[in-house]
Amino acid sequence: xxxxRWSRREFLAYTGAVAVTxxxxxxxxxxxxxxxxxxxxxxxxxxxxxxxxxxxVKPFMKATGxxxxxIKEGPRIAKLKAMVESGNVEWDVIDFETSDMLRAAQAxxxxxxxxxxxxxxxxxxxxxxxxxxxxxxxxxxMAFNTKKYPPGKPRPVGWQEFxxxxxxxxxxxxxxxxxxxxxxxxxxxxxxKEKLYPLDVDRAFKSLDRIRPHINVWWAKGAQPPQLLADGxxxxxxxxxxxxxSARKEGAPVDLDWTGGTLDYDxxxxxxxxxxxxxxxxxxxxAIQPEGQAELTKHISYGPTNQKAWAHVDKATAPHLxxxxxxxxxxxxxxxxxxxxxxxxxxxxxxAWKLKK
Amino acid sequence: MTQQKAVALxxxxxxRAGILYRYRGLRAVLLLAPxxxxxxxLFVLPLAxxxxxSFLDAGSGAYTLxxxxxxxxxxxYFQVILNTFRISLIITVLALLLGYPxxxxxxxxxxxxxxxxxxxxxxxxxxxxxxxxxxxTVILQRRGPINELLLGLGLIDSPLQLVHNTIGVVVGxxxxxxxxxxxxxxxxxxxxxxxxxxAAQNLGAGPWRTFxxxxxxxxxxxxxxxxxxxxxxxIGYFITPALLGGLxxxxxxxxxxxxxxxxxxxxFAAALAVTLFVATMILLYLYNRLLGLDKIWGGP
Numbered sequence: 296x297x298x299x300r301w302s303r304r305e306f307l308a309y310t311g312a313v314a315v316t317x318x319x320x321x322x323x324x325x326x327x328x329x330x331x332x333x334x335x336x337x338x339x340x341x342x343x344x345x346x347x348x349x350x351x352v353k354p355f356m357k358a359t360g361x362x363x364x365x366i367k368e369g370p371r372i373a374k375l376k377a378m379v380e381s382g383n384v385e386w387d388v389i390d391f392e393t394s395d396m397l398r399a400a401q402a403x404x405x406x407x408x409x410x411x412x413x414x415x416x417x418x419x420x421x422x423x424x425x426x427x428x429x430x431x432x433x434x435x436x437m438a439f440n441t442k443k444y445p446p447g448k449p450r451p452v453g454w455q456e457f458x459x460x461x462x463x464x465x466x467x468x469x470x471x472x473x474x475x476x477x478x479x480x481x482x483x484x485x486x487x488k489e490k491l492y493p494l495d496v497d498r499a500f501k502s503l504d505r506i507r508p509h510i511n512v513w514w515a516k517g518a519q520p521p522q523l524l525a526d527g528x529x530x531x532x533x534x535x536x537x538x539x540x541s542a543r544k545e546g547a548p549v550d551l552d553w554t555g556g557t558l559d560y561d562x563x564x565x566x567x568x569x570x571x572x573x574x575x576x577x578x579x580x581x582a583i584q585p586e587g588q589a590e591l592t593k594h595i596s597y598g599p600t601n602q603k604a605w606a607h608v609d610k611a612t613a614p615h616l617x618x619x620x621x622x623x624x625x626x627x628x629x630x631x632x633x634x635x636x637x638x639x640x641x642x643x644x645x646x647a648w649k650l651k652k
Numbered sequence: 653m654t655q656q657k658a659v660a661l662x663x664x665x666x667x668r669a670g671i672l673y674r675y676r677g678l679r680a681v682l683l684l685a686p687x688x689x690x691x692x693x694l695f696v697l698p699l700a701x702x703x704x705x706s707f708l709d710a711g712s713g714a715y716t717l718x719x720x721x722x723x724x725x726x727x728x729y730f731q732v733i734l735n736t737f738r739i740s741l742i743i744t745v746l747a748l749l750l751g752y753p754x755x756x757x758x759x760x761x762x763x764x765x766x767x768x769x770x771x772x773x774x775x776x777x778x779x780x781x782x783x784x785x786x787x788x789t790v791i792l793q794r795r796g797p798i799n800e801l802l803l804g805l806g807l808i809d810s811p812l813q814l815v816h817n818t819i820g821v822v823v824g825x826x827x828x829x830x831x832x833x834x835x836x837x838x839x840x841x842x843x844x845x846x847x848x849x850x851a852a853q854n855l856g857a858g859p860w861r862t863f864x865x866x867x868x869x870x871x872x873x874x875x876x877x878x879x880x881x882x883x884x885x886x887i888g889y890f891i892t893p894a895l896l897g898g899l900x901x902x903x904x905x906x907x908x909x910x911x912x913x914x915x916x917x918x919x920f921a922a923a924l925a926v927t928l929f930v931a932t933m934i935l936l937y938l939y940n941r942l943l944g945l946d947k948i949w950g951g952p
Contacts, residue, residue, distance in 0.1 A: 373912050398916055466794065471894070507899075511794075512816045515894040527795045639915045646907060647728040649899040650735070 332361045338390040340367030342541050346594030351582040379404045384568045387575040393631040396562040400426040406565040412576040422600035427562035431597035434617040435475050436556035438534040440524045441548040453554040458483035460509045468532035471513040473645035475557045482555050492630045524549045540596035556626040706922035719923035736904045740886035746826045747833040747882050755837035773834050785892045788824040820896035833878040840874030
């Protein structure tokens, strides 16, 4: 190229050529990538997804050679609905909470679990569903600050004592969520576990009225309770058991009690219309194996749903899991069918209750 | 906008792309076309879709007013909208009181210090919203630095409840929205001719009178723009009120989010969103009648 300046025609020609070549790039790349198989896995990020990666994703990639792409944004059922309705389903395997799973199944957003690929024989009865398989059990429990209530000294046990502000004074926290708060309110009012459902909503709200002035924080995100307890903003707080366990491992002055905790599941789901349905089912079948579920408990204290997994679970970890034999009977299994039917109305009543002076 | 008549230019001065040089209207349309298309496809059309959704019944696909009737007959929704407006108004006024002096200082300083201070104003934009919100939780909490300081100085006997209530929401959101008040104020104030102020003082006005009679009225477009921006942004927030607020500090966006994400009733969520939109438009209409929106564009 000589030293004279480019004419406009030359400049345009060269730029055009570069642009055309560059735009070919993606097409060349795609043709190459179609060879390798890929699966998109969506979960909730943080310590939980890190644990799932070690227990399920990495072993699956090693065993099958399939590339698993992780999304950590937390699967939103609204987004799933938008994807399925527009016919452009990008997710292959989702980790859903029970209420989301039931709603998604009701709305026709999930594929039926393929019994030919996924064998649910060893899975707990309450952990099986037509459109999903439960992968973990997790609980919302009462957590406390161990500086205020050191081990070996008396401390409140159960929701009746949580409600007893005279015997156990101090700032408290509850979740800003009507589901579970109504159960706690009824348990605090003396309703026996077996008679909880269907919930006596009026009685529950009266019970909540009594504790309301003593709640300093109504938390919105799962990461808040361990922080609130460690900072001394509250002495007692409802919390997700896995988060408390992880915080305690890191040295935070927090601990939990299983009495009156509400047990729930998370579920493996496959979105309707995913292009890799068989591969997704294979992943689910792989993930519910006892070894994978036991491996998960090493990283986060969420209980297995495969009964054969207990043989592989670490003896030291077992007592910290919601479905452990000593913990399970103390808790209430959340009745998600009840909530599916009543949640919308109760959310509204809860918001109105919040605004009452 | 009047169309300029075709001017007969001498042959040798007419460039090849003659039509664009002769018809100003056409040039304007072509220049605006990309942004207008962008706005139309990505903003106007989805908004129209939401309005249509709000009139649809989820199951049957028939047109219905049930969502609006529901929103208006259950007091909770209106209460929360009023709540949102009330708290947003407090935030706007506080942001104005805090932002006006800062913008004034920025507009009167020489370029060097101005740039440094401007970076400080803009710095919050470079941190995540969630991080800033959590940071306020730490600062305002029972055993946080503020309470510890006041307790240590003996000014209070037991920690003050500064967060998880309206105070927390107002403080946190004012901090987050302050740059949106400072920047419009600054840009208007910078345009105020210092000679006008000198002329006023030459005529015998003291500094306060100069400010009150000359500077402040000239800065009103900035005040209007800043307040509008802060208010409209504030009513759309939901994560900050959820994390910093108490029971009574629910914002309407939180209820809409529940309908979208938890209850999956998108038609009702659309009705709530449209209600919020219309309520805001009514407020702006009243604002216009009172103060004149065209002041923002520097009108009379």
